[in-house]
Amino acid sequence: MDSLVTHSSILAIAIPLLAAFLTPLASKVGDRARNTVVIGALALAEFLVIILARDIYLNGLHVYTLGAAATDLTIPEHYMVPVRIILEVDAMSVFMGLITTTISLAGAIYSISFLKQETGGDRFYTLLLLLAVGMLGLEFTGDMFNFFVFLEILSISGAALAAFRTRFGDATEGGFKYIVISAVGALVVLFAVGILYAQYNVLSMAALAQAIQYTALDKIALALLVVALAMKLASVPLHMWAPDTYSVAPAGTTPMIYVASQACLYGMFRVLFSLYGVSLDTLAIGWIVIVLGVLSMFVGVTMAVHQSDIKRLMAYHAISQSGYMLLGIGVGLAVLADPQALASYGREAISGGIFHIINNALYKGLLFLTAEALFFSLGTRDLNKMGGMFRNMRYTAIFFIVGALAISGVPPFNGFTSKLMIYESVYNFSPVLAVIAMLVSIVTLASFTKAFQSAFTGPALPQHDNIREVPKPMLIGMGILAIAIVFFSLFPSLVVNTIVTPATDALIDQAGYIGAVMGGA
Amino acid sequence: MSKIVRTMSNILIPLVFIFGLYIILHGHISPGGGFQGGAVFASGVAMIIVAFGSASVQKRLKEHHLSVLESAGALIFIGLAFGGLATIFFFNFLAGSAVFGNIPPSGSNPGDLWTGGVIPLMNIGVGLKVLGGLSAIVLVMALASSGIEVEE
């Protein structure tokens, strides 16, 4: 069993990859064989990430050197620089890994019924598995060039999935925008990695973090990395592609493409906290991240209010919600330098932002799935053409209520607890920001009640009376996320202590991150 | 395409394929490897498509043949990576063993094919994958731009 734990970090990436290579052959046997291979691989990946998480919470950071004689032989015997690729999994990466595997499993189960009417189902599932592999690889790797390779994998598989329904004009357009933005972003990341490699001749993040002296070139590399990842993250000045791509992505893939942009958010924080950490002047960079967050919150919600297409409405809300995370963790970054402020509210802000990542992934994923269920049965995404679906699609309506209440931060739900943590800590930092955050949350509540009223209650349109509930796999997919949301809402303190605080400490503790590879700590 | 182009490509195609396979197999002792050799081979397939037209090529060379070839190459590659899992993922378990295991004398040497452990086998796996994949891309895009439906 413990040998499985030592190899769990690489197996969580390699087993879905093996399943992805097997899917074309398995689909020759039959659809049922293919579905079992896909769901089995994702369930196994979820199991591996869970035992990896338990091991990390017990005895700290997990280092895995690929190709060496032993897992912790990060640096060759009497040498001072790591040569091989090292997977460095700390509490923050495994936290993101939990989100990725849960959402991928829910999305895969959700997509089973969707594929009965579409051709090309086995290629759809291969790409879905590769999207999950891309996200997991990006979160677990401790090597800058490997980060670029997995960023590229999730971009290409996400773009191909977004353009799956080729008979709709806007699907190919949404996919094209996503691939153009991702290609340019990935090339800028590669250029920044080249600059860092040119200076320090090492590619492992920990070795780079130890060697970085924040010279003029490092500032340029930091600027390029932050801009490229902000572009992938759909934070405001570069968010134009997000509504088009999220609204066209088929079945269970919309939440996965959204979690892919959250993985890029993790990538940005890994660069800011672990690669540069205290060497950069944290106040200025912290304020830049805060401004990005506030802009995303504000513009996201104002654009969302008058949307008529239900998935575009949710896409703009997704942008505004990721603004919350940028705000929370930006405040933490701004006060990273002085320990007194960090202890009083900085740590609280970061754990609020991190807790908001998982909450948002769960209820935003659920809302996207309910919107797709409405599209599946009604054939339209336009809110004006819906109405009175409460009687016909009872379960979808209940899931929509759970998601809508959670996103607008209504007290018992998990959205409220993480937003509360962000409000409290941001208030100490600067009250204006907290007030803006609360305003945005109220507008979110308003726009979701409007959406619920026009979709579910209200007069039943005549042509919709024969609509029946969505098939069972879609309900199971939505059910997984709904149960997770309810669990998170009932035991917030338990969740925060077991998952979120270790992730916050791991993100802040740069010395531990470097020591695990360079043998210092 | 015209008769001259067809006869010339008939003569050239075996040479291009052999050269592509040569680059794949000698990847660990001379410049080249899986990707470069696969690309050379795929350029041969592209030459066939240009010379004989994508419609006639699709009658003989179906797309799912190429996807099986590609999956097989990928499975060889990740299988070899899994092979070293006894010690660690991607461990070169054949270096120094019986198969492909000779260790070349350090410094400049004439280069012996029977060296490199897992690397030549991985080269072959990646070569098959790139060969199948790039030919599939060229074939499908040629069919798509000429408006012929791709047979599933």
Place this chain on the structure above:
Amino acid sequence: MTVGLPFNIPFLAVAALISISFIIILTQRNLIKLVMGIVIMQAGVNLFLVSLGYRTGGIVPIFTHAPEGAMVLPVPQALTLTSIVIGVACTALMLSLIVLTYRHTGDTDAEKSRILKG
């Protein structure tokens, strides 16, 4: 601040290539020209990665019949190979998406799908 004007010509070429590609991406409307811009950027970044590894008077890092001399750095060459293959994959997907949009809209003008200011 080692500023070597005559020695850094390759890096200036890289700066020129990437600036040209950004100009194309931000101003061009036609989708195919946009993809050409991205291909130029790929070429620029690949040139940058390769020229990082050059050692003056270095020889090919292969020991078969290797002449005397210090060897050029091998890692940037491996990174460039990976980057080239990724560039091919990206370009293939972008071009096939353009073929599909062309089937729907009948032209490749990006008037309707404004990429950056949508």
Place this chain on the structure above:
Amino acid sequence: MRRAAVAISLVVIIGLLVAAAFLIHPFGQPPSQMDDYMIENSQAETGTNNVVAAVLFDYRGFDTLGEATVLFTAVTGVVMLFRAVKKRES
């Protein structure tokens, strides 16, 4: 407004690139502690003459696996996009 934003961002990008071109190490003298280790030990550890193949498949083999996955994704994506699409029954 859009032209101004494009112009400003272009000037900033070109400025960053030219500054990087000047600040980087002179063309022929890169720092090379990681690469020297690979040049000296690749024959002994991996048994190959071609150091680039050793780097590609043994020292940084995971990159090559990731990159083979990228090519596999692109091929699956392209073939999926051009599949024959049959109409939905419902």
